[in-house]
Amino acid sequence: MKLNRVRRRRCRLDKAAVIGDRLSELPNDVLLNILERMDTLDALRACIVSKQMQKLLTMLSQIVIVLGNLELFRKNGLVADVTDKILRKRSPDITIRKLKVKLFLAPNDCRSLGKSVGLAMATQKLDAVEFEIVTPKNSYHCKDADLLNFARQFNTFFADCPDAFSGLTRLELQNLRFGESDISNILSTCKRLESLFFFECDAGIRSVLHVEHAALVELGITYGKFKTVQLDYLPKLQRMTYSWFLDENPLVLCFVPQLSKLSLSNTRLSDKTIMLSQLLANVQTVRELYLNFQSEKIWVRPECHRVLAPLLAELHTVNLDYLPEECDIDWTMFLLEAAPFLQELCIIVWDHKCGNESQKSYSEKTDVKWEPSSPNFKHKNLRKLTIYGFESDGNFMRYIRHVMKAAVNIKEVSLHDSKACKLCAERFPHMQVRPSTYPRSSEEKDSLRNKITEASVMMASPAVIHFRA
Numbered sequence: 001m002k003l004n005r006v007r008r009r010r011c012r013l014d015k016a017a018v019i020g021d022r023l024s025e026l027p028n029d030v031l032l033n034i035l036e037r038m039d040t041l042d043a044l045r046a047c048i049v050s051k052q053m054q055k056l057l058t059m060l061s062q063i064v065i066v067l068g069n070l071e072l073f074r075k076n077g078l079v080a081d082v083t084d085k086i087l088r089k090r091s092p093d094i095t096i097r098k099l100k101v102k103l104f105l106a107p108n109d110c111r112s113l114g115k116s117v118g119l120a121m122a123t124q125k126l127d128a129v130e131f132e133i134v135t136p137k138n139s140y141h142c143k144d145a146d147l148l149n150f151a152r153q154f155n156t157f158f159a160d161c162p163d164a165f166s167g168l169t170r171l172e173l174q175n176l177r178f179g180e181s182d183i184s185n186i187l188s189t190c191k192r193l194e195s196l197f198f199f200e201c202d203a204g205i206r207s208v209l210h211v212e213h214a215a216l217v218e219l220g221i222t223y224g225k226f227k228t229v230q231l232d233y234l235p236k237l238q239r240m241t242y243s244w245f246l247d248e249n250p251l252v253l254c255f256v257p258q259l260s261k262l263s264l265s266n267t268r269l270s271d272k273t274i275m276l277s278q279l280l281a282n283v284q285t286v287r288e289l290y291l292n293f294q295s296e297k298i299w300v301r302p303e304c305h306r307v308l309a310p311l312l313a314e315l316h317t318v319n320l321d322y323l324p325e326e327c328d329i330d331w332t333m334f335l336l337e338a339a340p341f342l343q344e345l346c347i348i349v350w351d352h353k354c355g356n357e358s359q360k361s362y363s364e365k366t367d368v369k370w371e372p373s374s375p376n377f378k379h380k381n382l383r384k385l386t387i388y389g390f391e392s393d394g395n396f397m398r399y400i401r402h403v404m405k406a407a408v409n410i411k412e413v414s415l416h417d418s419k420a421c422k423l424c425a426e427r428f429p430h431m432q433v434r435p436s437t438y439p440r441s442s443e444e445k446d447s448l449r450n451k452i453t454e455a456s457v458m459m460a461s462p463a464v465i466h467f468r469a
Contacts, residue, residue, distance in 0.1 A: 028056060036062040041082065058090045066102040069134060073104065080109040084116035092124045100130040100170075105153050114161025121167040130170035130195075133157075139175055139200040139223075147177035147200075155182060162189060170195040178203045187213050194218065202226050206246065231256050239263075243292070250274075253283050260285055260314075265292035265321075266299050273301040280311040287314050289335075292321040295351045302331050302370040308338035315339040319346045325434055328395045331368035333402060341381050345403075349389030350419050351434075372402075382407035390415040390467075392437045392448055400452050404459050413465045439467060 026034075035043040035056060040063050047053040063086055065079050072079065083101055090096075099120075103113055110133070120126060135142070135150045142150075154176055158165055165171075168190045180203055187193070195218040202224035203209060209226050211219065212233040220241040221229060229242060230252040237256045243265035244250040250266070253259065264274075280286065291300060318335055329347060336342060385403050390396050404410060417438040439445045449462035 028059075031056055032059060032061075036060060039067075040065050040086070041067070041079075044082065057086065059094055060086070060090065061094055061097045062099075063087075063096060064098065064100045066100060066132070072102060072134070073136075076104045076106055076109050079103055080112040080116070083113055087116050087120040087124075090124075096120070096124060096126045098128045098130070099126055100128075100132075102132040102134065105133050105135050105150055105157070107153060107156065110153075110157040111160050114157060114164040117167075118161055118163030121163055126167060128169045129164075129167055130172075131164075131168060132172040133174070135175040137175065142175050142200070144177065147175055151176040151178050151182065155179075158186065158189070165189050167192055169193060172197040172199075173201055174199040176201045180204070180207070183209060183211075187211065187216075191215065196220070198222065198224060200224055206248075226250075228252060230254060234259075241265075251279065253279065253281075256283060258285060259283050261288040261290075262286050263290035263292070265294060267294045267296045273299050275301050275303060277303055277307045277311060284311055285314055286312070288317045288319075289315060290319045290321065293323055295322045295324050297324070298327070298331070298368045302334035302368060303338070305334065305337040305373055308334075309340065312339040313341065315342055317344045317346075318342060319348075321348045322352055323347060323349045325349055325351045325389065327367050329399050330395075330402070331370040333372060333399075333406075334370055336379055336382065336403065336406065337373055337377060340379070342379070343381055344384045344386070345382065346386040347388070348419070349387070352419070352421060377406050379407045380409055382410055384412045384414070385410065386414045386416070388416040389418045390438060392439060392444075397448075397452060400465075401459075404452065404464075407460075410460050411464060414468050415465065416468045 031053060035046065035053075038046070040060070043060070044057065047057055063083070065083060067075060067079065079101065080103065099117070101113060101117075103109060117129060121129070133154065135146075137146055154173065155178075165186070166189055169192050171186075171190065171193060176198075178201065183203060187196075190196075192215060193213065194215055196213075196216060197218075197220040199222045201221075203226070205225040206227040207225070209221075209229045211229065211231050214233075215236055216234050217236050218239040219231075219234070219237060222241070222243045223245060225245065227246055227248045228250060229244075231237065231240070231254055233255045235255065236258055238258050239261040240253075240256070240259060241263040242251055245267070251264070293299065312335075318339070320332055323329060329349065332345075332347060336345065382403070385400070385407070387396065387400075400413060400415075404413065418434075418436060439448055445467045446462075448467075449465045452465060453459045453462045
């Protein structure tokens with residue numbers, strides 16, 4: 001058996017050598033293009049079999065070392081070591097277009113990485129530098145003491161490597177409970193930062209986060225225990241994503257003159273609602289709006305179109321995700337009335353619970369009260385309506401009629417069956433699933449098309465209605 005293993009190993013090496021020889025025949029620019037499309041560790045493995053290709057490693061302009069958490073747990077030190085060796089041996093005349101590294105929050109490994117990157121910033125030209133720092137425990141297993149401990153470790157890393165952080169363009173952090181001024185220190189040090197993402201991070205329960213940064217283009221905050229996130233001065237911010245727990249005034253938009261994409265997600269546990277007219281009072285540039293209701297109560301309050309129209313004048317795309325299955329969706333028409341240039345509206349109706357502790361809802365869900373402003377309302381710019389979780393009942397049929405009657409230039413209505421999640425089925429094997437009335441046969445689909453459009457001769461042709469598999 002030992003002899004067989006030796007033979008198989010020799011066979012693999014021989015094959016690798018043949019492949020290496022063939023690759024070596026390619027021009028250097030083609031080989032570099034191939035290597036830079038790979039994760040850098042894979043590129044290293046590919047270069048082992050060819051001396052010519054080993055030389056190309058010093059010419060890489062893109063260095064990406066991102067492993068899955070399980071593999072990273074075993075190879076964290078290797079990632080820091082390999083990054084250091086590549087940066088030290090490469091040609092300083094070739095600009096690094098992108099350096100991206102994912103690393104576990106281990107003090108020695110982080111310090112080694114930070115010192116290597118800081119030295120490279122002082123001696124080479126780096127266009128984009130990205131750190132993703134993950135913690136040894138995931139958020140489900142983190143207690144308050146873990147969050148505080150991880151934050152202390154990160155602050156030590158941050159203090160030890162100011163040169164590396166001063167040149168960062170993207171930073172992703174998780175499971176940290178900072179001190180009062182820690183996040184401000186990060187923002188003031190990382191002057192080149194363009195993208196910042198926090199997952200389960202905060203500065204204490206019910207803390208208020210004030211954000212100021214001259215270069216930040218993208219900001220994402222997922223969960224954490226902030227009472228309020230206030231964007232005081234972000235002149236270049238274009239994309240904002242915020243998921244919150246607490247039912248306070250979650251987000252305040254002060255100076256964000258270029259904000260074009262806003263994504264909000266919340267599990268509403270109280271009767272408090274958000275008014276878009278207040279949230280967007282200082283913002284009139286949003287083109288894409290994503291609202292995720294996490295299959296719980298609706299936390300947006302419908303408002304008069306006269307109040308909202310000036311704030312939604314640039315809005316082109318709206319996604320309303322995970323609306324509860326028990327409630328009607330007529331209330332969403334208020335967005336159509338208030339956004340005259342809206343082109344695409346997508347609605348997902350789905351009780352998706354695999355991220356919760358149980359299949360039960362956190363709160364009692366009720367229909368949202370809303371009345372149309374005018375029975376003759378018309379919308380000239382909506383081109384596409386998409387619905388996931390369509391059922392051939394009165395709720396959906398009535399809604400689609402209303403939209404198609406109002407949207408005089410609509411080109412496509414895409415109706416999808418309910419989404420399915422294997423994790424939900426595995427986690428809740430005895431969960432109750434709503435019987436589907438989604439049409440299956442061609443006859444059923446043609447019948448529904450005619451029922452939807454027969455109510456008005458002014459409505460678009462049945463041909464615009466598509467039932468998607």
